[in-house]
Amino acid sequence: MDARNPRRWLILIVLCLSTLVLVIDNMVLTVAIPPLAVDLGATAQDAQWILDSYILxxxxxLLTAGSLSDRxxxxxxxxxxxxxxGLSSLAAxxxxxxxxxIAARAVMGIGGALIMPSTLSILIVVFDEEERRKAMGAWSAVAMLGLVGGPVLGGALIAWFWWGAVFLINVPIxxxxxVAALVLMPESRGPVxxxxxxxxxxxxxxxxTLVWTIIDxxxxxxxxxxxxxxxxxxxxVVWELRTPYPMVxxxxxxxxxFSGASFSxxxxxxGNGGxxxxxxxxxxxxxxYTPTEAGMAFIPMAIASLVFNGLGAGLGAKIGNRLLIAGGMLVMAGGFFLLASLGTGSGFVLTAVALFVLGAGGGLAMPAAIAALMGTVPPEQAGVGSALNDTIQQAGAALGIAVLGSILTSGYTGALPAGAPDAAKSSIGDALALGDAGLATAARDAFTTAMSSAFTLSAIGVAAAALLAVLVIRDRKPAAPAAPERELTLTH
Known part of the structure; x- marks a missing residue:
């Protein structure tokens, strides 16, 4: 008997749209930070919190939202x-x-947490084992499309309209x-x-409070x-180990x-968040660069990530996850070292090469790390395992923004000339706004020096993680596929 939902591919489009709005929002915001900081009078710490408030x-x-969606x-x-x-995007x-x-971004974070685990859970319920891999591939490809197009779209929106357009685009999506979910999608629930x-x-x-500490x-x-x-x-940690119903x-x-892949x-x-x-x-x-040009500069990284993500998925089955994670992270370390070598006179070519190398390494390492992590999760905990995977990555991105942002801020301030005015010490944007040509040159040099330190530290950390992956992670043959979860209910 064929119990496949006849609308499953249309439902996949809805799930992809729901994921796309999250990916695009995060990517377009990166190129909007400089112009909105000038317009709103935001400090460097404000810019960090505009990003961090959502991620935190x-x-x-995320894990709580996954439990709510099941119930x-x-x-x-x-x-x-x-x-x-959508509503918080309109407020932003x-x-x-x-x-x-910052407040609007925090509410957007609540919405994003409710969206993400639900999309993956619905995909798993709607598609059977035979078609699930193909659906997951399409879902991942759409996320990568958002990664490729997000910065370019953000730059174009800022050039044609104003920075608020990067949030307004979320509303119609x-x-x-x-509307499509209400019309096409069945309701589903899991074990309560x-x-x-x-x-x-x-x-x-x-x-x-951890990220707050780092930012301060x-x-x-x-x-x-x-x-x-x-x-x-x-x-x-103590509570989760003692309670009979742990969230994690x-x-x-x-x-x-699992631990090694999580750390990787x-x-x-x-690294990517910062x-x-x-x-x-x-x-x-x-x-x-203009906002549009800044967005275009990320295209080599996105393309490399897309290409090598597919290559890595195939290589993982042949050479094992451990070596692929370690190799990909070493390539990433090389990309960070190239970024650390950028100077005030660097052109597009060196920047593009550095981002391509970084994207290639991430494309190799990410699917292998996720495969290794999820391969250790028992079938009955697959849902919470997926949510835990998302939580680990989002926490890492938040820490990256906090750590590298703090290194950048302290390094920039320390590298400015002793007689620099206080107004120039808070951020490079404030220094350039003063209109002093000599101070502007000093501020650009100081920022470049601080950036080099931040990316060098990233390279060392990623290289150390590659070594850890070799020592800690163990490759195992995949277990036999589990029987379908009959306790899931599907209703219209």
């Missing part, structure tokens, strides 16, 4: 997430100060996805388990946030392959 909320609520219906939760995302469009924009509100609170508080490092160590973070995360099955981390994914996202924040400012403030 998204990562903190109350995945389509329903996804639609609520799309509505929140017309923000007049950094605080309003979210609206179309909501008890919620873990204490675990959700402890993890959210711990992550927020250029101004001195914030002992209050550091202690709060350590206590919250330690309490989270920490026992998975006892598996060395975290470091990849640490990369976008740092490099977009370098391209526009130092090299003088």
């Amino acid at each position: 909320v998204f990562a903190g609520l 109350f219906g995945r389509r329903r939760v996804m639609i609520i997430g799309l509505a929140l995302f 469009t017309f923000a007049t100060d950094p605080g309003t924009l 979210a609206a179309i996805a909501i 388990t008890k919620a873990d509100p204490l675990g959700a609170i402890l993890s959210a508080v711990g992550m927020v 490092l250029p101004h001195g160590l914030n002992w209050v946030s550091l202690v709060t973070s350590v206590v919250s995360l330690a309490a989270f 099955p920490l026992a998975l981390f006892r598996n060395r392959t 994914l975290t470091l990849v996202q640490v 990369l976008l924040l740092v490099l977009t400012q370098f391209l526009q403030y130092v090299l003088g």
Whole structure:
């Protein structure tokens, strides 16, 4: 009997639209940071929080959102997430100060957390084992399309309209996805388990205060946030190990392959998260690129990532995940070292080569790391395993923005001439706005020096992670496919 949903490929389009709105938003924002910072009077820390507020909320609520979608219906939760995302994007469009924009981005993070686990859960329910790999491939390709087109679209929107257009574009996409979901998509639910509100609170508080501590490092160590973070995360681990219904099955981390792959994914996202924040400012403030040109500069990285992602997926079955993760991360380290060599006189070619190498390494390492991680997750925990994978990557991106942003800020301030005015020390944008040609040259040199330090540290960290992957991760033959999950219910 063929129980396949006749609308499954149309449903896949809805899922792809829902994912695309998240990917495009994150990518277009990277090229919008410099112009919106000038327009809103945002400081370097404000710019970090405009990015971090979304990522922190998204990562903190992802596992809880997955549990909610299982209990109350995945389509329903996804639609609520799309509505929140669209409405908060509309609020961000017309923000007049950094605080309003940061608040809108936080609400967008709530919407994104509700959308992401629901899309993957619905895909798994709608497609059977035979077609699921093809559907997952299409879903991943659309995400990569957002990665390729996001910066270019963002640059074009800023050039033709204004920075608010990068948020306004989310509204019609979210609206179309909501209507299509209501018309085409069946409702589905999973096995109901008890919620873990204490675990959700402890993890959210711990992550927020951890990144807050890192962002504040250029101004001195914030002992209050550091202690709060350590206590919250330690309490989270203790509680998750004791409660009969943990939000995160920490026992998975006892598996060395799961732990090694998780750490590898975290470091990849640490580098990539900070990369976008740092490099977009370098391209526009130092090299003088327009927002459109800055977006175009990321095309080599996106294309390389797309090509080598497909290549890596095939190679993983032949040479094993461990070597592919290590090799890909070594290539990434080479890309970061090339980025560290960029100077105030660097042209497009060296920048493009560095980003291509970085994208190629990430394309090789990422699918192998995800395959290694998910290969250790028992079938009955596949849903929470997927959500945990997303959480790890988002937490890594948040930490990357915080760590590299802090290194950049402190390095930039330290590299300025001793007599530089205080107004120039907060950010390179503020220094250029003063209109002093000599100060502008000094600020560009100082920013480039700080950027080189940040990318050199990224390269060393990724190279160390490659070594760790070789020592820790173990390749195993895939287990036999599990029987279908009959407890899932599907209703219209």
